[in-house]
Amino acid sequence: MNRNQCIQTFISKAEAVSAGVITVPHVQQALEHVVTLCTDKEACRLLASGCEHPLSQEPADLCRLKEWSKIIAAPDLAAGDLETLTNLCRPLGIRLIEKGLHSHLGGLDIGLTWARYGIAENGTLVLDSSREDIRLAGMISEIHTVLIGASSIAATADDLLEPLTRLFADGPNYTAFITGASRTADIERVLALGVHGPLELHICIVQDC
Template sequence: MSQGDILQSMKEGSEKAQAVVAPATTLEEAIAYAVNLTVQEGGTTMAAPGMDDAARKALSAACGEKGITLLDSPLRAQMTKIHTAFTWADRGIADTGTLVLNSDSEEFRIATMLSETHVAVLPVDNIVPSMDALEGYMTEHFKKGPGYIAFVTGPSRTADIERILTIGVHGPKRLHILFLDGGEK
């Protein structure tokens, strides 16, 4: 499979699962996307666990400009306040449109589970054709000791009432995936 095919498959799989896919050439562009989206949705807060200092600084500036509060750690004290979670995705699984999130950090879990909108930045080089390619990744991860990995395919959903597909039960109601092409991380 060529990288073009993998990207196309990832995009189709994600969209089929009601995720929104958009390109980003730099992390700054991704930050701008997340901030604008939050504003559009009328959100006023953002959590961004797992971003390094430089990214956090850029994020803080972008949020400040639009009147959005970038929430500080610990998020456990602010669990009901998170509008947008802005995070990296560790891997992508193309054939199902799935994000693989290294969720060892509790901050990361709280942000990605309790937010209304999750914006995930996925470096395109980290997308694999199918989950078979991740056997080694998973096994290695769990060799280290305790660990928590999440496969996320689209936003939270249910069909428990009359089998009617409804988005956004207990997890994020919206999932945006930004394909980061530029080898940056």
């Protein structure tokens, strides 16, 4: 597969598992997209994640921890990009955090992270999430948005054998292959997205990375 075929395969495979995929020229546009996603998100999308249901006391209290303002967690951005994102969020009243995700276990609106690699044959993102904040951004957010450089997409998992082995050998390490949103079919084999992890997965392929 040449690079272009890799990207096309990656997009179609990721979309097939209900991930949203866009391609942008630079990181700047990706950050703008994230902010739009956050703005368009319903005021309390937690609705979809269980808060409106009659719960027992403690889990219900968890919902109350949720603050009124929307939150984007971006633990993985370079200083310059973080500044850009801050400037985009501030006028819209979106709160941006880069660490301390552990105090938001009730849920976040958007978690924004970088993927180190992509695997075209499955539409898979490979995230080095050894830092706990990066890990949490992809677990407790309702929408997980992942940036990936167009040049980081490999054709198959076999092509990543060496770099992944190096990454693991240099541990401790916590790497995640992520393909679509969290899912279950445990009740009557009916597919439900968003069980314990994100309800939605969005991917921004950044062309100049």
